[in-house]
Amino acid sequence: MSERLRRIVIAAALALPLAAAAAEFRATSDAATILYDAPSARAKPLFVYGRDVPLETLVSVEGFTKVRDSSGTIGWIANRALADKRMLVVRASIADVRANPEDGATVVFRAEQNVLLELAEPATSAAATATPGWVKVRHRDGQVGFVRVAQVFGL
Known part of the structure; x- marks a missing residue:
């Protein structure tokens, strides 16, 4: 492999996490x-989501955003139907939500797969960066705790 090609491959590999x-x-x-399957209200409807479902935004065009859900489904949603609220969905079969961001901490509650959780603290906050791999969440019933990042979708 030429030196130039090797550098390009290394640069591309380093850019992936970014x-x-x-x-x-x-x-x-x-x-x-x-x-929808296209960025138009006249396009074919593919699926109907309930409120607070987290979606990864891929690209926006006038009035619509292309999104990906936790199962990998891709489609278009009207911009007016999207909020800036940060929600997560449990991907693991069961996620233990703990009192502190550590495996030995007391389990506050257990959330089953597809349960929606609100992001209680931005993943970029000082507390979150001090405990990598964990995120603080809130259940709709008011319970608050920490869950492993690998067990949820929406970050």
């Missing part, structure tokens, strides 16, 4: 949010 870290997420704001 691209993943730059992902933006928004949540559905309506009780019934339609996912």
Whole structure:
């Protein structure tokens, strides 16, 4: 492999984590949010989401945003149906939400797969960066705790 090609491959490999870290997420704001196959209200409806479902935003065009959900489904949603609220969805079969960001901490509650949790503290806050791999969440019933980042989608 030539030196130039080797440098390009290394640069591309180093850029991948940056691209993943730059992902933006928004949540559905309506009780019934339609996912379309194209950026138009006249396009074919693919799916209907409930409120507060976290979606990764891929690209925005006039009036619509292309999104990806936790299962990998990609489609278009009207911008007015997306909120800046940060929600997470449990991807693991069961996620232990703990009192402190450590494996030995008391379990506050257990969340099953597909349960929605609100991001209680930005992942970039001082507390979050002091405990990498964990994120502070809030259940709709008011319970608050820490869950492993690998067990949720929406960050």
